[in-house]
């Protein structure tokens with residue numbers, strides 16, 4: 001909860017000395033409240049005021065990250081409970097669990113699955129984000145060997161070091177601290193030692209307690225020990241508890257500015273039944289998890305989870321769009337076909353994918369319709385004959401091709417006459433309605 | 448700082464709807480957001496109905512079509528199979544064969560299929576048209592009469608045909624699905640128009656239009672969440688009917704439920720992938736607010752039922 005201008009004003013020196021570049025302390029306070037000024041512009045502000053203002057302006061859910069380089073995983077900073085209010089910020093990370101009691105063969109094959117998990121969907125590269133190595137054996141030496149092996153085989157993948165044993169934690173952090181793993185972690189029995197280790201090795205700390213009350217006291221205690229980059233676990237395992245705890249945590253942080261729970265959440269979603277596991281993980285994605293832990297990462301399961309996460313984390317106000325231009329697919333020649341569609345990402349990727357499948361080199365003219373699908377854009381008056389004609393003329397495509405034929409989506413067949421009228425010399429051909437009809441359509445034209 | 452659970456209670460509540468006669472079933476009735484039983488009451492679990500149709504499912508992908516091989520050539524044996532072998536709690540019969548671009552079956556034929564199916568099953572029946580605005584108003588009027596006294600759900604009434612369909616559902620004592628296209632205001636307006644005809648709002652089911660995972664599900668998800676918030680926080684009665692997620696029909700036409708693993712090795716096994724695609728779509732609809740789902744693949748249904756078990760207890 002941010003402070004109001006008047007509340008901030010009360011904390012300022014009230015001398016109206018103008019050194020901050022504002023006529024009065026009140027004017028400066030108002031700018032601060034609107035986040036259009038920064039507190040260090042006032043040289044005379046007290047330490048006490050700095051502390052209070054600093055805390056009040058901190059995001060309600062603390063930004064925490066782990067991993068390093070371009071695979072760093074950012075968490076927290078969420079501002080809303082429902083995605084229609086405002087875009088959800090940092091997509092939940094998917095982590096797969098490796099138990100140090102498992103055979104090396106099995107461990108290596110899971111690492112292999114993670115390394116080959118990347119797929120591209122609607123222009124985004126999606127993958128399993130992290131590996132959680134669990135010290136189920138309770139032994140420090142076996143754990144150390146597994147961590148070493150995994151970290152060598154997967155040198156760029158962010159790691160979660162899961163052990164309640166401080167000795168095992170230190171031993172492994174000596175090897176991997178520079179990759180900034182998440183140390184998971186602290187509980188009521190080892191909190192001091194774990195906090196010290198996290199401080200020494202400068203890594204974020206996972207904190208687990210039984211229920212939200214115990215969790216709040218534990219994070220306060222750890223914070224007072226000087227560790228603030230925390231990831232929290234309320235012990236929720238069942239779907240019912242996950243939805244309850246995660247909802248109460250997010251509400252407490254956003255609506256009550258309750259700092260002890262203002263941290264990213266980790267949820268363990270492993271199940272025997274892999275389809276059920278996909279559903280529990282989906283619940284995590286929808287209901288406020290920052291890290292979703294899985295027991296396995298089959299490609300078929302990943303595809304659903306990646307897609308759901310991408311859907312839930314899109315901006316509800318701005319549809320995903322691609323740039324307006326004439327895209328070349330394959331190596332089109334002047335006589336190759338020219339097709340047109342709108343710049344809604346989903347539409348573009350489906351249509352260009354099917355043109356690729358056809359193996360017929362083509363040009364795809366993608367027109368800016370503010371990211372709307374073909375029919376939506378047509379209904380909204382953005383994909384009209386006049387606009388299409390203008391776009392084709394201005395695109396300069398006439399200089400690149402030897403023919404004058406434009407293939408339009410089957411759903412807007414109704415536009416064909418009007419486009420021909422507005423584009424003299426052109427012939428409009430109506431393509432199939434659904435994109436999956438494009439390969440047959442294009443190939444048949446070739447024969 | 449002591450932790451005080453920030454619980455929320457609401458003045459509004461979702462209408463409780465009961466369908467069927469012999470093996471009647473109820474859904475809705477909660478006064479909280481989906482599965483938020485920690486701050487209110489959730490009297491019923493969501494209901495999943497198995498989808499069948501009046502013509503063989505030749506247009507369904509192999510993975511789901513093969514499940515019904517041997518029974519799906521006849522709607523009666525298909526319905527029995529769902530009730531007896533799959534323990535369906537409800538069945539949704541889609542009269543897709545009445546669509547003018549399909550077999551173009553007439554209202555009389557539809558009536559017969561509905562009567563035959565009804566005499567073969569005890570669980571509640573949801574009767575869906577082919578989603579052709581004009582044809583549905585003929586067909587659904589005829590079948591509403593054939594199904595009288597069985598407390599079915601009839602649908603879908605849309606802006607272009609709600610008058611006739613509403614009148615038929617009202618005359619024969621059925622529940623009614625009101626479908627609009629992914630817009631909370633259109634949905635509200637249609638419910639108002641229908642209730643202005645004298646149809647009780649307590650017998651309505653709102654279909655804000657479903658979409659599949661990866662194909663616009665975020666729109667359905669947010670429209671459902673917004674409808675539910677309006678029902679609870681603003682106590683807006685026309686927003687309080689239970690929500691329908693017509694999942695199977697949207698899921699089993701997308702590429703992810705059809706492309707083979709040889710074609711797309713990076714997508715993994717087709718069978719698990721397609722079943723999970725349906726299950727995850729259904730789970731998202733439940734978390735957004737749906738109380739009634741229509742699905743196709745039994746393994747997806749079983750997984751979603753287990754998911755509901757875990758959310759309820």
Ligand code: B12
Pocket residue numbers: 319339340341342344346347350351371372373374375376377378379380407408409410411431432433434435436438628629630633658662663666
């Ligand atoms: C999601 C959605 C929306 C979203 C917008 C999403 C977006 N980014 O576009 C929202 C909620 C904002 C919306 C709003 C509106 N919508 Co709308 N919307 C839909 C919905 C449900 C899905 C659209 C979609 O994403 N399709 C997926 C994409 C990939 O499809 P596509 O672009 O058409 O591409 C396919 C084909 O066309 C083909 N294809 C594409 N390009 C090409 C090119 C060639 C050469 C070929 C051969 C093929 C081809 O391949 C693709 C896959 O098969 C449809 C109904 C439906 N289920 O289809 C209605 C629909 C498109 N909307 C409709 C309407 C009327 C509207 C509104 C005008 C009304 C309103 N509710 O206020 C507004 C207008 C928006 C505005 N800004 O003014 C109508 C259009 C009616 C019509 N026949 O003209 C539809 C059909 C619903 C309906 N039946 O009434 N909508």
Ligand code: SF4
Pocket residue numbers: 012013014015016017018019020021022023024025028041042043044045
């Ligand atoms: S510099 Fe500080 S004390 Fe001076 S006017 Fe600005 S806010 Fe007030």
